[in-house]
Amino acid sequence: MKEEMVQLAGQTVKVVTVQTAVVGSGAAGLNAASRLFSFGRRDLTLVTEGMNCGTSRNTGSDKQTYYKMTLAGEEADSVQAMAETLFSGGCVDGEHALAEAASSVRCFLRLVELGVPFPDGPYGEYVGYRTDHDLRRRATSAGPLTSKLMTEALEREVLEKGIPILDGYQAVRILTIGGQAAGLLCLNCKNPQSAKSRWLLVNCRSLVWATGGPAGMYLDSVYPAGHWGSTGAALEAGAAGQNLTEWQFGLASVSPRWNVSGTYMQALPRFLSTAPDGSDPREFLLDYFGDPASMCNHIFRKGYEWPFDVTKVRCGSSILDVLVFLETKRKGRRVVLDFLENPGGGELDAAALEPQAREYLTAAGACFGRPIDRLLQMNRPAVDFYRSRGVDLTKEPLEIALCAQHNNGGLKVNSWWETTLPGLFAVGEAAGTHGVTRPGGSALNAGQVGSLRAARYIAAKRTQPPMSATAFLNAVSSQVEALLTTPVDQDAESIRGQVANAQRRMSEAGGPFRRETGMAAALKEAQAELAQWGRSPVLPGELSLSFRYRDLLLSQQAYLFAMLSYLKNGGKSRGSALYHDPQGTLPTGLSEEFRHSLAEKGSEAIQEVRLTKEGPCALVRPRRPIPQREDFFENVWRSFRETGNVDGL
Known part of the structure; x- marks a missing residue:
């Protein structure tokens, strides 16, 4: 990596010349940088607004899920079966479903070796549980802070490898030369007031975009306050978007921003509506359900059906999302979860619960007491998390709202996670590899698999050195001058x-x-x-x-x-x-x-959107099926010896 100072449009600008740049310091970005190093790429750098910012490091849930192929018990599973589950979400291309399934175990076990404390049994089995949109027990968790633990482990590896980090720089524009990604314009967001150190230009051959989803678009959001996303820059540069219509919304606490999924719901808290000042508390769900038993069964199901799902509005748990939305957005009231009293008041009537809820609580030893007693019994770390953030669920209620949580769509990528803009690779939530629905925790797996594949391809195929700083500046100056002179x-x-x-x-x-x-x-x-x-x-x-x-x-x-x-x-x-x-x-x-x-279930049509000089445009295409592949060992082995099985499929 080379650095030099230049004058451009009357501004003092630092220019960094490097072969490969990774933008973003979440789990996907850190993994991309580490994998690139492991595959032999040394001339690289990681660019980030702040190492401690981003979704991976600052988000979670009751027990944040990581989704992978089954590694325990008698339940049969396979790469093909997992790929079919991912593919069945609708609007998913088959090569992404297959790749995410095939490399799930490789990526998961690497995290284990890096020190992420995923639980295994006395004989080494990595036991799992079912998550939403999943038929098998593929889900696992290292607790409420799974993605934070992943990020910390990957950061340690990046630091141990001595990979240079440009910390405190906000990527504001992707620069192109000849229809390919060629670099970045970055703002020094730690010291934007100083004209002498305000700007950074990155001159590179390959760019890995690991900036997460465009979280800053929404006001009602469970994304951490420090996460904004930079999808707009990639779209502006010419990369196509895919499935941009598909978001995931769900119930979350307002302060701190946190998903109230899983055991937060399975503990059966009361839902209270209050006036803005906290007065006039009302158990408003009873107005809709009429009886406590039906209300409790819907609350319990919300735990493992956490995302708002339009198919579950008419006769399912997502009616809770609608009712919370009506209280907060139409009536102007606040909604809180109260763990100190049972829904409907009085004792828990276990006999009135549906069998699944009753059996679950019984198996967990939690079919007793108040919601807080059940929550402490099933998942004490979920209570500890809020206490560490200044909210004591043993003493006070928790304010919630219906919030944006994850973008299932994003930038269109091929089977090596390269976008339609050559040289630009999108990994993590920035990549649009998910469809209409997805199993809970599949995003963490997709981020690790996508960054693995992008790094593997870049290291094997994109080996040309960066152009000289002078040639780079001559080619991109017209793209940056207006931004450099922002009043x-x-x-x-x-x-x-x-x-x-x-x-x-x-x-x-x-x-x-x-x-x-x-x-x-x-x-x-x-x-x-x-x-x-x-x-x-x-x-x-x-x-x-x-x-x-x-x-x-x-x-x-x-x-x-x-x-x-x-x-x-x-x-x-x-x-x-x-x-x-x-x-x-x-x-x-x-x-x-x-x-x-x-809509019809399992839609095959995928929408693509581009931003052009004439305005945005869209096209719709069929999704690509799961690839039929060679599985005769001698043939795969020969191809691997000759090409490394890295190509432009």
Whole structure:
């Protein structure tokens, strides 16, 4: 890696020349960097806004799930069976399902060897449990902080290998030369006020995009506050998006931001609605269910059916998401989980629970007492987590809301996780390898597998050295000059209100409940704000936020267009999205805004979206099937000896 200082557009700019750059310091980005080093790539660097930022390091749930092929017990499993489960989520390409299944054990056991404490039995079996959208016990967990533990273990390995880290730099634009990714423009987000150290240019041949999903788009979000995402930059550079319509929403605590899934629900807490000041507590679910038994059974099922699922609104656990949404967004009240009293009051009536709930609680030794007693019995670390964040569930309620949690779509990638922009690879949540639904924990596996495959391909095939800094600057100067001269003024107005308004717009129009008129109006507003970006000066301390706002608007333009195009072309409700349909069915007890029609199960059509000079455009294509592959050992071995089985499939 070489560094030099240059003058460009009247600005002092540091230029780093390196063969490969990884952007992002979450579990996928760190794994990409480590794997590249292991495969022999030495001229590389990792670029991050902050090593302690991001979703992997700062998120979790009751027992955060890692999804892999079964490694215990008598239950039969195979690569093909796991691939078929992933493929069955709808809008999934077969090569991604197969790759994520085939390398799941390799990636999982590597994490074990790095020190992530996944539990095994006395004979070394890695026992598992069922998670949502899963038929086998493939799920495992290292506790509420599984992804944090993964990130810490991978970071230790990156540091031990001496991989250079450019910490405190915010990637604001991907630079291209001749239709290929060629580098980055970064802002020094730790010191944006200093004109002498404000900018960094990265000149590279290969770029791994591990920036997570575009979390900054939404106001109602369970993403950690330090996670914004940079999908807009990749879309602007020419990479295509895929399945951008498909998000995952679910119930989460507001402060701290955390999923209230699994045992938080299986402990059967009370759902209380209060006035904004906390007065007038009401057990509002009883208004809908009528009797405590039905209410408790729905709460229990919410534990293993945590994501909002439109197929479970009419007669399933996702009616809870709708009812919480109505209390908070339509009635302006607050909703809290109370673990100090049983739903409906009094003692727990175990006999009234459905068999699955009763048997589960009995097997866990938790069919007694109050919700907090059951939660402590089943999962004490889940209580400890909130206590460490200043919320003591043994003494106080927990405020919740319906929030954006994960983007199942993202950037379109091939079987080696390279995007449609040559030289740019997307891994982790930035890559759109998931479909309409996905098994819980499959995202952690996908991030490890995708970064493994991207690193393997880059190390084997993208071996050309970077161009000279002079040639690079001559080729990209026109792409960066306008951004380098973004007006900064100490007397400028704060843009925080604009950012919050844009996030609120996305939550209202592109959240779990969508209407054509709302999406169209939101898209128009986002495009108008994007056209005005950069015309007014910003505060020096808000330059970083200003560029996040720009990326947010680029992302909103593509995502809202994708949702609107999907609906206009006959799309129906599916996954975590309910599209209003005046000709559809109205679930019992709900208002007109929830009238909808369900899409056919297992949709094969995949939507792709690109941002062009003329505006966003979309196309729909069939999903690709699971590949039929050679499985005769001598032939595979010969191919491996000759080519390493790394090619452009």
